[in-house]
Amino acid sequence: MMTEEKKPLIRLRNIKKSFGGVVAVNDLAFDLLEGEVLGLIGPNGAGKTTIVNTITGFTRPDAGEIFFREKKLTGLPPYKIAELGVTRTFQIVRPYPSLRAYKSLIVPLWSQRARRFAGSRGGDRDAVAIDLLEEVGFERDAYVPYKLASALPLGYLKRLELARCLALRPEVIICDEVFSGLSMSEIASMVPLVERLRRKGVTLLMIEHRLRELFSVADRVVVIDFGVKIAEGKPEQVMQDKKVRRAYLGEELEL
Amino acid sequence: MADEERRRERLDRGIKARTGGLYAVNSWREIGYLLAPRAGLVLVLLVAPLVVPGLYWQRVLCFAAVYALLAISFDFLAERVGLVCIGGAFMIGVGGYISGSLNYYLGLPAALTIPIGTLGGAVVCTLFWLPCLPLRGIYFAVVTFMFPFLATSIILATGLFRGTEGLSPVAGFPNAWVGIYLIMVVVLVSIFALRRLCGEDIGLVFAGVKDNDQAVLASAVNITRVKVYALFIATLIGCFAGAYISHFSGFVGVSLFAVDFTIMPIAAAIMGGPGSIAGPALGAFILAPLSEALRGFGQLRVVLYCVVLVAFILFKPEGLLNWATRKYHQFEHWVKV
Numbered sequence: 001m002m003t004e005e006k007k008p009l010i011r012l013r014n015i016k017k018s019f020g021g022v023v024a025v026n027d028l029a030f031d032l033l034e035g036e037v038l039g040l041i042g043p044n045g046a047g048k049t050t051i052v053n054t055i056t057g058f059t060r061p062d063a064g065e066i067f068f069r070e071k072k073l074t075g076l077p078p079y080k081i082a083e084l085g086v087t088r089t090f091q092i093v094r095p096y097p098s099l100r101a102y103k104s105l106i107v108p109l110w111s112q113r114a115r116r117f118a119g120s121r122g123g124d125r126d127a128v129a130i131d132l133l134e135e136v137g138f139e140r141d142a143y144v145p146y147k148l149a150s151a152l153p154l155g156y157l158k159r160l161e162l163a164r165c166l167a168l169r170p171e172v173i174i175c176d177e178v179f180s181g182l183s184m185s186e187i188a189s190m191v192p193l194v195e196r197l198r199r200k201g202v203t204l205l206m207i208e209h210r211l212r213e214l215f216s217v218a219d220r221v222v223v224i225d226f227g228v229k230i231a232e233g234k235p236e237q238v239m240q241d242k243k244v245r246r247a248y249l250g251e252e253l254e255l
Numbered sequence: 256m257a258d259e260e261r262r263r264e265r266l267d268r269g270i271k272a273r274t275g276g277l278y279a280v281n282s283w284r285e286i287g288y289l290l291a292p293r294a295g296l297v298l299v300l301l302v303a304p305l306v307v308p309g310l311y312w313q314r315v316l317c318f319a320a321v322y323a324l325l326a327i328s329f330d331f332l333a334e335r336v337g338l339v340c341i342g343g344a345f346m347i348g349v350g351g352y353i354s355g356s357l358n359y360y361l362g363l364p365a366a367l368t369i370p371i372g373t374l375g376g377a378v379v380c381t382l383f384w385l386p387c388l389p390l391r392g393i394y395f396a397v398v399t400f401m402f403p404f405l406a407t408s409i410i411l412a413t414g415l416f417r418g419t420e421g422l423s424p425v426a427g428f429p430n431a432w433v434g435i436y437l438i439m440v441v442v443l444v445s446i447f448a449l450r451r452l453c454g455e456d457i458g459l460v461f462a463g464v465k466d467n468d469q470a471v472l473a474s475a476v477n478i479t480r481v482k483v484y485a486l487f488i489a490t491l492i493g494c495f496a497g498a499y500i501s502h503f504s505g506f507v508g509v510s511l512f513a514v515d516f517t518i519m520p521i522a523a524a525i526m527g528g529p530g531s532i533a534g535p536a537l538g539a540f541i542l543a544p545l546s547e548a549l550r551g552f553g554q555l556r557v558v559l560y561c562v563v564l565v566a567f568i569l570f571k572p573e574g575l576l577n578w579a580t581r582k583y584h585q586f587e588h589w590v591k592v
Contacts, residue, residue, distance in 0.1 A: 079476055098466055099463070107460050
């Protein structure tokens, strides 16, 4: 609708990355526009997580450049990229097993960026952490936020990943399969959370295999296969694309 | 009956975490319950030098305290920050050589050389190990293990600090009691300060680095900086022990880089209870005197270390103090029912 007027926030230009002989990402370019929810889909092994790792500095691309506004991200270490407000979740959740759920948010809250944003309650990181957990759907009781992360089920750990991003007051959240491994009811409760984030003005790049849920929130979709972009556009357009159907959904599937 | 108690314990955990402070000062019984083990530790360490028979055992106690400091430093880095640093001998050597040479060449008193040796040694150790910080686990351990040998070789090859002869005499303490209580107080302060530190926000970041350093990176925190902080704190403790030893034994030589200073604290940490900070100190205060008592057996004492290590790893991997803590808290729940 308004896509034309939005400014690009993150620009990927000719990104190339290969691991040994395997070309994970080949000459990929797309824009993430300010305030949008962009879906990034593709079959297993298409290079989606590699793209996330490349944007957030966890791997260096062999060639190409990534810009956040005017700032060049390629070559920066991961913590500096997060410091700029480009945050990510991990597909395989990375909790701190020995810390209680709310205490694990002290780590991002301790960072320079979070401290810059800390308001009147800046010193009381515990209280801020509990609020953040509530925001991503933890019960505000005397029990769940105080559990050890090692004792939490996957649904909560996925939310904890999001809370870690939120603690940094992010401009961009790159969600690496936040829906995967969750039950239908858990996903149903995550979708409104994504909507809420979008309304708050957070830009989201969502990697998903759950297309139905993704399409209910995404403004645009980029489809990649074998590290190459094969389609880009509105979800309904993209799904009509012949190449996409062949590569990703299979010829016969009706969605 | 047994089932009831177990349920109760599970319930308590959440409440305790939430209202830790309030819960503790609820009643004199609660205060006493929390205070007893801490006061016990303070009392034992302060009274022990008075009750042990004779000067010899007092000196053994001091050496045990040196090992305790190294064990605390090792335990803090390994269990609370995830840096397995087995370069205890390097900390001892650097701290010892700085403080000892300041006294030997410039005649500075111990009151000056020990703080300079502690701080300067920590800076030197941290700078030397800084390039190794991106390494993790066993790789960091191996590299730190090599440093004492490196230092020994350099000193022997170049004849720096009078090479094999070493620097002697280094001035001792004004009197024996100052020496004894200095290190006892430092052991106590280190234990309580480190345990407090681990509960503070930066301590949680340390725990984060240990549990999952990638997630810490994604939290906009520079893990190398965090590791440098931790390393500096740990080497402060280790280098103090070194600076202390140079004045305590009145001699500085390559024996300060001996591998004992690396191995014994690890054995103490495993025996005392890894991760509890106080446990490794306890282990050192048991192992060091035990090894002295068995001095008659000569090199066979090493067998003792091995037996202790193997036995604890196999049968009590949680170590003495963690086991005792668990029992202590379980007893509490019995009372509450």
